Every structure is written in C-alpha cells, then in structure tokens.
Amino acid sequence: MTSEEKDADTTLEPQFKQENGEVYRNPTEVQMSQIVLPCHANHCWELSVGQLLKWMDSTACLSAERHAGCSCVTASVDDIHFEHTIGVGQVVNIIAKVNRAFTSSMEVGILVTCEDLYTDRQWKVCHAFATYVSRRTEAGKVQLKQVIPHTQVEQMEYSLAAERRRMRLIHAEIITDLLSSSTAQLGECQEYEDAVPADKTRVESVELVLPPHANHQVSTFGGQIMAWMENVATIAASRFCNAHPTLRTIDMFHFRGPSHIGDRLVLKAIVNNAFKHSMEVGVCAEAYQGGEPLRHINSAFMTFEVLDSDRKPRTLPHLRPEPVDGKRRYKEAIARKKIRLDRKYIISCKQTEVPLSVPWDPSNQIYLSYNNVSALKLMDTRNNWVLTSEKNKVRLYTLEENHTLCVKVEIYVGVPAEQAFHLLSDLRRRKEWDRHYEECEVINQVDEDDTLYRVVTPSVTKGGKGKDFILLASRRKPCDFRDPYLIALRSVTLPNHPPTEDFSRGEVLCAGFTIWEESSAVTKLTYYNQATPGVLPYISTDVAGLSSSFYSTFSACSQFLEANNDSQGVLPPSAF
Ligand code: COA
Ligand code: ADP
Numbered sequence: 001m002t003s004e005e006k007d008a009d010t011t012l013e014p015q016f017k018q019e020n021g022e023v024y025r026n027p028t029e030v031q032m033s034q035i036v037l038p039c040h041a042n043h044c045w046e047l048s049v050g051q052l053l054k055w056m057d058s059t060a061c062l063s064a065e066r067h068a069g070c071s072c073v074t075a076s077v078d079d080i081h082f083e084h085t086i087g088v089g090q091v092v093n094i095i096a097k098v099n100r101a102f103t104s105s106m107e108v109g110i111l112v113t114c115e116d117l118y119t120d121r122q123w124k125v126c127h128a129f130a131t132y133v134s135r136r137t138e139a140g141k142v143q144l145k146q147v148i149p150h151t152q153v154e155q156m157e158y159s160l161a162a163e164r165r166r167m168r169l170i171h172a173e174i175i176t177d178l179l180s181s182s183t184a185q186l187g188e189c190q191e192y193e194d195a196v197p198a199d200k201t202r203v204e205s206v207e208l209v210l211p212p213h214a215n216h217q218v219s220t221f222g223g224q225i226m227a228w229m230e231n232v233a234t235i236a237a238s239r240f241c242n243a244h245p246t247l248r249t250i251d252m253f254h255f256r257g258p259s260h261i262g263d264r265l266v267l268k269a270i271v272n273n274a275f276k277h278s279m280e281v282g283v284c285a286e287a288y289q290g291g292e293p294l295r296h297i298n299s300a301f302m303t304f305e306v307l308d309s310d311r312k313p314r315t316l317p318h319l320r321p322e323p324v325d326g327k328r329r330y331k332e333a334i335a336r337k338k339i340r341l342d343r344k345y346i347i348s349c350k351q352t353e354v355p356l357s358v359p360w361d362p363s364n365q366i367y368l369s370y371n372n373v374s375a376l377k378l379m380d381t382r383n384n385w386v387l388t389s390e391k392n393k394v395r396l397y398t399l400e401e402n403h404t405l406c407v408k409v410e411i412y413v414g415v416p417a418e419q420a421f422h423l424l425s426d427l428r429r430r431k432e433w434d435r436h437y438e439e440c441e442v443i444n445q446v447d448e449d450d451t452l453y454r455v456v457t458p459s460v461t462k463g464g465k466g467k468d469f470i471l472l473a474s475r476r477k478p479c480d481f482r483d484p485y486l487i488a489l490r491s492v493t494l495p496n497h498p499p500t501e502d503f504s505r506g507e508v509l510c511a512g513f514t515i516w517e518e519s520s521a522v523t524k525l526t527y528y529n530q531a532t533p534g535v536l537p538y539i540s541t542d543v544a545g546l547s548s549s550f551y552s553t554f555s556a557c558s559q560f561l562e563a564n565n566d567s568q569g570v571l572p573p574s575a576f
Helices: 003-011 049-068 152-169 171-185 222-241 325-347 365-381 417-425 427-432 536-543 549-563
Strands: 030-035 072-077 091-101 105-116 121-134 203-208 245-250 264-274 279-288 295-306 386-391 394-401 404-413 439-445 450-457 466-476 485-493 503-505 511-517 523-531
Touching: 030 049, 049 072, 049 091, 049 105, 049 121, 049 222, 072 222, 091 121, 091 152, 105 152, 121 152, 152 171, 152 365, 171 325, 203 222, 222 245, 222 264, 222 279, 222 295, 264 325, 279 325, 295 325, 325 365, 365 466, 365 485, 365 511, 365 523, 394 549, 404 549, 417 427, 417 466, 417 485, 417 511, 417 523, 417 549, 427 439, 427 450, 523 549, 536 549
Parallel strands: 466 503
Antiparallel strands: 030 091, 072 121, 091 105, 105 121, 203 264, 245 295, 264 279, 279 295, 386 394, 394 404, 404 523, 439 450, 450 466, 466 485, 485 511, 511 523
C-alpha cells in the first residue's frame, strides 16, 4: 500500500457493524461519484478545481438538507488544501456527512478521494468542512434536531465540530486584528528590477446567474460562486507566470449574503503577492440587479504553484504591487502566509506530528488553543483505555499507542460540574491539592478562556533540580449536554521565558480535565496526561503499581472541590 493510499484509508471510517449484524451507515451520509470527462477538465487534462468545488458543495448541501429536512445554504467553507490533481478518466468519490447541528447551522465534513479505474488505486484529494444554514421560515430561525453520534469517529467529529465552529465564527475578527498588527511590523515593499507589475494580472469578469446556477429556492449555489471565483483567480495566476498554475489552498471563506437568479456577479481578481514557490491571488465577488448598489458576496484568497515537468514547484518571479491598496494587499498577503502556515501545521497535523512545545505568539494563539482543546477531546473520545488500578473508586487507566503512554484518572465528586470547572480552571489553586504543583503564576491572561502559566514542580530525585513548565491552559464550557466542561493544557515556548539554570524545562504534550455533569450535585471528573519524558517519572511508578500517588492526589482534589463547594462567586483566572 502506498502512503497516498494509506492516507485515504485513515480518513475513511472503518465499517462499523451494528448489533443486528448490519453495517452502520450514518443517516446523513451522501455520496457522489463522477467520472472526469474532458468537459470537466482544463487544457492540461486535469479536473478543474471549480468543477470539483461545485460537486463538493452539492454533495454537502444534500447531506445538510437530509438532516435538516428543509432547504439550506452554504454559509462558509474552512481552509481546503488540495493534495493531488485529478486527471481525465479518473473517478472522483465524494462523501459528505453532518458532523454536528447547532441551532440553525450544521457542520458538514466532506472527504474527496480519487480512484484510478485501471489500477484500482484510491487516494485522498482533500478533506473539507463546510457550514450550511437552514433557511429561515416565516416563523423565524429553524431549530435543527441534534445529531447523535454512534461511532468513535462520529463522536470525535461531533466534539471537534464545536471547537472548529468557535474558530470559524471569530475568523474574520482574528484575521483583521492579525493583519493590522503584523503589517504594521513589515517595512516598505522591496523593489525588484525584473518584477511583474500586479496590474498585468488584474481580471474583471461578469456572470449572469441563470436557473441552472441556482437551487429550487432560486438562490445561487455556493459551489457555483466558488467555481466562478476559482476561474478568475486562475486567469490572474496564469497572467503572472505565463504558465499553467495549480491551485493548492483556498483560505476559509464566508458567504456574506445571498445571491439569486437574475443577479449579475462581478468577479475581480489580482495577484496580491508572489513568494519563492507560491503566489496569493485575491478574489472578490459582488452582485447587483438593475441599478441597485453592489452587494459584497464573498472574498477569497487562493494559493497557486507552478509545477515543472517533475511536478516540483517552480521558482516564481517577483511582483510589483500597485500603489496604496496593492501595497497594503502585498503586505497582508505576507501576514496571511504566516497565519496559513500556523493554521495548517498547528490545526491539521496529527497529534504525534506536532512539535512538543510550539512557540506561542498572539498571531497563532487561536490555532494553538484549538490544537490544545482538540488533542484533549481526541483523548476523551478514545474507547480503548485499559483499567490499570482502582482504589476507593479512583480509577487509573492507561492507553499505549504509537510509542506513547497516556494515563487517565477518573473520579466522581459531590460538587456541581460548573463549580468544579471554575475551581479547577485557576491552575494557581492546584497547589491546594496537588503536591506536584509547587508554584504557579499567571504569565499572560490571553483572553477570557486562555491563560499562559509558569508551573514549578519539585524534583523527583533527591537533591535534583526541580522542573518548570510553560503551559497554555484553555477552558471551554459545553455547547450542549453531550459536551463536557474542559480544561486543556499543553506546553508552549515563550521567548521572554527561556529555560533557566535552576530548573530543567519540562514539557506537557496534552493534559487536562474533562468535567461531565452526572446530576445537579455529582460530577464525573477525568484527568488526562499524555506522558512525555518530562512527566513520565511522575506517573510511571503509579502505572507500574509501585505507588498509588494518583489516589492520594485525586482524593485530595475531591476534598478540595467539596470543601469549596459553597464558595460564592468563584472567579475565572481572568478576574484576578
Ligand atoms: N461560518 C459558519 N457559520 C456561520 C457564519 C460563518 N462565517 N456566520 C454565521 N454563521 C451561522 C451562525 O453561527 C448561525 O448558526 P446557529 O443558528 O447554529 O447558531 C447561523 O449562521 C445563522 O446566523 P444568524 O446570526 O442568525 O444570521 P446571519 O445574519 O449571520 O446570516 C447567513 C448567516 C449564512 C444565513 C448569511 O450570511 C447568508 O445568507 N449568507 C449567504 C448564504 C448563501 O446564500 N450561500 C450560497 C451562495 S451565495
Ligand atoms: P481587500 O481589498 O481588503 O484585500 P476585498 O474583499 O475588497 O479585500 O478583496 C479581496 C481580494 O480581491 C483583494 O485582496 C484583491 O486581491 C481582489 N480584488 C479586490 N478588488 C479588486 C479589483 N478592483 N481588481 C482586482 N482584484 C481585486
């Protein structure tokens, strides 16, 4: 099996047999298979990405509508990375299913694979997440029914969907903040003699929205708009390099307002910046009818490469931006490149591929906190934990996988879940029950839900150095009763807190609490820790059965929570 084929396998859920012996199929799942014909391809005999986006949007929309039972529109599509191109004669297989429904919106996961009919090979092309919103009725906003996850993969996607939604809804705000702070740090654009003037790449094109471009509710299909946007972006990119460009990434984008049959859609594109091997093309879609003013429908940023005959990216020429707006976009493209890399590597890397301590800075905060929370959620959805020891209802579980050891401690406490969440959220109070927390200080209260701490733990050997950890703590309240309260911890590096001689720097890859409400007065508390070499000495004696310090620590935790059960007005760390 090639690595590409393996890749396709890992994202496809293994068949899940139900008790009655039948293979389980998600009720919202919709599949589409298309053979790529010359009419779907560009002049290089490759499937045009615009056509693929139309198929992806139709499949995902049908899945959303199957769940909603009413008509839905595309609200947004998260970043898409295209790993491969698809040739004429190959088959595109698309599977879409609703991961989670919120109030009137749903996250739909879309997996695209390509199949070569002559060799029987299959490989992954991309995995995308799109949000669909059910159309308002006369009675107002629709309240969708909940999705009930059945398999471990569904449970995981359900849980992560809430975290992705959080990121999506603040995306525009985050990008605006990051662009204004990062572009201020960039100097003047460099002048190059042989640079290609940006104006040469400018494209403006109009489309009339006709019935085949719209659904039965006369709204323009989101996929059709994306396809038109991709078309003008490809023209701009080709003008820049005088060659055939390959689309690699489309940044997360949002359909700001609807478009209907009869609209004239004006699509404008220009190359914003060119880097060594890639260029950013920006596209803007606006609509009008008759003499009405233009309505801003969408803006997207697409990254193209130019491949040589060995499919390696070619070195690109420099770009000379237009004055004022062009220079601003040129700088913003540099800032977006960093944001894109952070997003790609921090969010979508498999947990084992993420470096232990990622440097923290305000520009990657949102992605690091996503990574922090999603790693803990992934641990929480695993169902192959092995009970290693139990003492007075304090249970210690382990999970050994991919050469890592994870531990989980589970206890029930007689405190409401929200109170336990507040008490455990402030890491400075942990020394009241955990002797491993000798000192703990807040370094930076990043926002209401995320805090950077420095924690000092005692030495495990006599006369040895203590350890210190720089931790990002991310706290989350549940979205609904199927979510826990959650406090996720991971190490980060901070330039102004380098390791010192007095302590050896320890690292936490993934740790934290999930807090489930069992009843109004009883809470299930689960503590997780993925053992890195730095924390292994603290837990290996317990796992090996040589001690039961987990028991004394978590009994003390339970006593701490119960003793503070009635403390009024417990404040989050942000309030200190
Ligand atoms: N990404 C994902 N979901 C988003 C979003 C975004 N950028 N912006 C809003 N939403 C979600 C909200 O979270 C909310 O979900 P919930 O009901 O589950 O909580 C839902 O959209 C509705 O939000 P609301 O605040 O009631 O409405 P709004 O004024 O923000 O409108 C749209 C949101 C998507 C309905 C509106 O922007 C729109 O009509 N866009 C065009 C959609 C379209 O026609 N697409 C096809 C191509 S034009
Ligand atoms: P901004 O101008 O802040 O980048 P817009 O949403 O107005 O954001 O536009 C998105 C992108 O569309 C721009 O970055 C640019 O690449 C492209 N674009 C916008 N206006 C034009 C135009 N008049 N001609 C060509 N391309 C344009």
